[in-house]
Amino acid sequence: MKILLQLIRRSLSRYHYKDYKFSLVFLVMAISVIGVFVVRSADPSYQNKQILGILLGIVAMVVISLFDYNWVLNFYWVMYVMNLVLLGAVLVVGTNVNGATRWLNLGFVQFQPSDLTKIISILFYARLLTKKENAVRDPKMLVAGIALLVPSLILIYKQPNLSNTICVALLFCVLMYMGGLSYKFIGVVLAIGVPLFVGMFIWIIQPDQPFLEQYQQNRILAWLYPEEYESEEAYQQLNSVMAIGSGQLTGKGYNNDATTSVKNGNFILEPQTDFIFAIIGEELGFVGCCVVIILLLLIVIRCITIGMKARNAAGRIICGGVAALVGIQSFINISVATMLFPNTGISLPFVSYGQTSVICFYMGIGFVLNVGLQPKKYQ
Numbered sequence: 001m002k003i004l005l006q007l008i009r010r011s012l013s014r015y016h017y018k019d020y021k022f023s024l025v026f027l028v029m030a031i032s033v034i035g036v037f038v039v040r041s042a043d044p045s046y047q048n049k050q051i052l053g054i055l056l057g058i059v060a061m062v063v064i065s066l067f068d069y070n071w072v073l074n075f076y077w078v079m080y081v082m083n084l085v086l087l088g089a090v091l092v093v094g095t096n097v098n099g100a101t102r103w104l105n106l107g108f109v110q111f112q113p114s115d116l117t118k119i120i121s122i123l124f125y126a127r128l129l130t131k132k133e134n135a136v137r138d139p140k141m142l143v144a145g146i147a148l149l150v151p152s153l154i155l156i157y158k159q160p161n162l163s164n165t166i167c168v169a170l171l172f173c174v175l176m177y178m179g180g181l182s183y184k185f186i187g188v189v190l191a192i193g194v195p196l197f198v199g200m201f202i203w204i205i206q207p208d209q210p211f212l213e214q215y216q217q218n219r220i221l222a223w224l225y226p227e228e229y230e231s232e233e234a235y236q237q238l239n240s241v242m243a244i245g246s247g248q249l250t251g252k253g254y255n256n257d258a259t260t261s262v263k264n265g266n267f268i269l270e271p272q273t274d275f276i277f278a279i280i281g282e283e284l285g286f287v288g289c290c291v292v293i294i295l296l297l298l299i300v301i302r303c304i305t306i307g308m309k310a311r312n313a314a315g316r317i318i319c320g321g322v323a324a325l326v327g328i329q330s331f332i333n334i335s336v337a338t339m340l341f342p343n344t345g346i347s348l349p350f351v352s353y354g355q356t357s358v359i360c361f362y363m364g365i366g367f368v369l370n371v372g373l374q375p376k377k378y379q
Helices: 002-014 022-042 044-065 069-093 113-128 139-157 162-178 183-204 214-224 235-246 276-308 313-337 355-372
Strands: 095-097 100-105
Touching: 022 044, 022 276, 022 355, 044 355, 069 100, 069 113, 069 139, 069 313, 069 355, 113 139, 113 162, 113 313, 113 355, 139 162, 162 313, 235 276, 235 313, 276 313, 276 355, 313 355
Parallel strands: none
Antiparallel strands: 095 100
C-alpha cells in the first residue's frame, strides 16, 4: 500500500490534470447509474452487488488512470501468460453454472477471466504491434498475431462461451486495423472471408455438423425459424421483442407492477444480465432505449477522440480497442434482445449485472484516461 501511494504521488506531480477527461468519466458514471436502477427493477437482490462492482470499478479506473500506460505495456508478455493461466484454470477448477464453466470461485466473488481477456488483448496487441514501425504489414508479424490469439479463443470456446469467442475475435480484427493493416489486405480478406462465412453458416445449420454444440445450433435455427421454436429456444427472444415493443414511446413506468408486464410475468429469464435491454424497453420505452444507446455511442466517440490526440501509436490502439470493445459488445447485446442476432449470452457494457464485466470495463476506461493525460502536445 505504501508503494502504491508513492506511485500515485509521483503520478500526481507529472500530469496536467486539466487534461483529465472528466467528460468521459461523467458518461460512464451516468450509464452506470441507469444500470443500477434497471438491475434493481429486474431483480432487487442484485442491486447491492452491482453497486459494489461499480465502486470497485471506479477505484480501479482512478488508480489505473494515474499509471503511465507505456510502463504497463512493458509487461505485455506477463499479461499474456497470466491470461492463459486464468483461462486454463477455468477449465480445470472453474464453477459450472447452467451447463457452462466460465467462472473461478474466489470465495468472496465469482470471477470471469474471459472478461479480463478483452482488456489484456487490447494492451498486449497495443505493445506487440508498435514494437517496430508498420509491424502489422509484415506477414510474419500478422501470422504471429493470429497464432498468439488462437489459444485464448480455444480456451474461451471450450467453456463453452461462443459469444465471448466471437467478441474477442472481432476485437482482434479492429486492433489489427488500428495497427496499420493495409486496405488492400483487408479487401482480399473480405473477398475470401465473406463467401467462406456464408458457406460455413450454411454448413453449421445442417444436421450432424461438427462445429457447434446442439444447443448452439438450436439457437441459430430458432433465430431463422422462430415460429418452429417459439416455446423453446426462441422463447426468450420473442418475449424480449414483445417487452420492448410494449413499452412504446415512454414505457410502462420504472419498476411498475402492471400485470401485463413481460418482466413481472417472469417470461424473461435472467433479465438482469443478457436481456436487460428488454427491461429498459418495456419500462422506459423508446426514449429510454435511445438514452442508453446515445450514452454508449458517446463513450465510444469520446474514446476515439482521446485516441486521436494520443502521443504514440500504442495509445491510439488502446483507445480504439476500448471504443471497439464497448461498441461491439453493445451492438451484439442489443441485437440479441431485438432478435437481429441469434441468442447468445453477452452483457450490455456498464448496464448489465456482472461484477467482473463492470470492473473490467472501468479498467479499460482507466487506460483511456491515462492516454488522455499524455497528449501529443506535450511531446
